Amino acid sequence: MNHILRFSIGLERMGxxxxxxLLATHAQTPASVAxxxxxxxxxxxxxxxxxxxxxxxxxxxxxNTPLMELTYxxxxxxxxxxxHNTVQTCTLLSIKTGGCTEDCSYCAQSSRYSTGLTATKLxxxxxxMTAAREAKANGSTRFCMGAAxxxxxxxxxxLERIKDMVREVRGLGMxxxxxxxxxxxxxxxxxxxxxxxxxNHNLDTSREFYPKVIxxxxxxxxxxxxxxxxxxxxxxxxxxxxxxxxxxxxxVSFLHTLSTLPEHPESVPINALVPIKGTPLGxxxxxxxxxxxxxxxxxxxxxxxxxVRLAAGRIxxxxxxxxxAFFAGANAVFTxxxxxxxxxxxxxxxxxxxxxxxxxxxxxxxxxxxxxxxRIAEVEKSGKIGEIIERV
Ligand code: SF4
Numbered sequence: 001m002n003h004i005l006r007f008s009i010g011l012e013r014m015g016x017x018x019x020x021x022l023l024a025t026h027a028q029t030p031a032s033v034a035x036x037x038x039x040x041x042x043x044x045x046x047x048x049x050x051x052x053x054x055x056x057x058x059x060x061x062x063x064n065t066p067l068m069e070l071t072y073x074x075x076x077x078x079x080x081x082x083x084h085n086t087v088q089t090c091t092l093l094s095i096k097t098g099g100c101t102e103d104c105s106y107c108a109q110s111s112r113y114s115t116g117l118t119a120t121k122l123x124x125x126x127x128x129m130t131a132a133r134e135a136k137a138n139g140s141t142r143f144c145m146g147a148a149x150x151x152x153x154x155x156x157x158x159l160e161r162i163k164d165m166v167r168e169v170r171g172l173g174m175x176x177x178x179x180x181x182x183x184x185x186x187x188x189x190x191x192x193x194x195x196x197x198x199x200n201h202n203l204d205t206s207r208e209f210y211p212k213v214i215x216x217x218x219x220x221x222x223x224x225x226x227x228x229x230x231x232x233x234x235x236x237x238x239x240x241x242x243x244x245x246x247x248x249x250x251x252v253s254f255l256h257t258l259s260t261l262p263e264h265p266e267s268v269p270i271n272a273l274v275p276i277k278g279t280p281l282g283x284x285x286x287x288x289x290x291x292x293x294x295x296x297x298x299x300x301x302x303x304x305x306x307x308v309r310l311a312a313g314r315i316x317x318x319x320x321x322x323x324x325a326f327f328a329g330a331n332a333v334f335t336x337x338x339x340x341x342x343x344x345x346x347x348x349x350x351x352x353x354x355x356x357x358x359x360x361x362x363x364x365x366x367x368x369x370x371x372x373x374x375r376i377a378e379v380e381k382s383g384k385i386g387e388i389i390e391r392v
Pocket of ligand 1: 101104107109150181391
């Protein structure tokens with residue numbers, strides 16, 4: 001038995017003991033009865049195999065569990081499925097900025113809003129490779145490229161150039177992810193053949209709140225792109241943005257859609273809105289950290305094998321808040337100077353953070369080989385989580 005397993009069993013025993021004491025002390029009040037119910041549920045999810053049949057009621061119970069208990073359960077489950085101290089570092093490059101025809105109301109790159117952003121053409125291969133080599137030299141194991149496009153239809157030459165970028169970056173031994181808007185199955189297959197590791201296409205928010213954020217493409221169109229990516233054999237990276245004006249009920253619904261996809265996404269980016277002046281959401285308040293943490297911890301519990309990724313807005317978290325999010329199950333970050341159009345924690349700052357808190361870089365393809373859907377299938381088949389942890 002390795003130290004990860006021993007540690008998680010120890011935590012589990014300690015937590016169950018604490019829970020019993022708490023229940024004995026506060027058993028008479030309605031609030032504590034509710035708390036007791038939630039704790040029982042958490043005990044169940046910690047020992048249960050991964051599933052994609054979650055109900056909104058189950059998710060709501062988890063999401064609304066007292067925050068310390070929720071964080072503890074997520075941390076326990078995290079250690080069952082992942083090494084406790086490794087975090088994937090990825091760098092995101094904008095390869096075509098601005099001028100997008102869509103109306104995503106948070107986005108600086110929409111041509112509908114005056115944000116002062118200058119639109120650019122598709123980057124050259126040389127520019128991309130310079131950035132990718134720099135990212136690799138600074139420890140990034142995954143390189144993501146984003147183009148501000150509605151979709152790939154009619155972009156035959158653009159697709160060819162992006163395939164070249166994918167091949168070359170993959171040749172550096174890095175995982176490669178792109179986000180290019182909506183994707184049909186043919187383009188997805190071509191990108192797969194070029195060596196693409198993952199495709200990012202966020203759901204953004206709940207199905208119910210979605211029309212208040214975007215009107216130029218539907219929620220189901222997003223799901224179709226995710227399906228095309230999955231069918232092509234590319235890893236799915238899909239998550240959302242918190243702080244768009246949504247409620248806790250929307251968080252539950254958003255997590256419900258993600259966790260009941262036919263296969264859990266290998267990667268679940270959680271963004272905190274960075275309000276951009278000139279966009280309709282430019283004056284939004286930042287999402288409270290306790291809400292952010294609830295989403296991270298609940299995502300970890302619902303999709304235990306996935307990589308949960310702290311994305312845009314991490315720059316606005318304190319060091320301690322980031323560490324608490326890692327503790328609750330986040331295990332990837334974007335690092336570098338910029339994340340498309342917003343600021344990002346730099347390579348040096350992240351190096352210091354990792355060193356101080358005893359975190360290590362996840363090696364390339366570890367998440368792909370052992371995370372997400374494949375890992376879930378393995379757990380379900382064997383029913384022996386412990387054996388899998390022994391191999392990590
Ligand atoms: S989020 Fe993407 S699709 Fe929406 S406006 Fe921005 S670049 Fe365009």
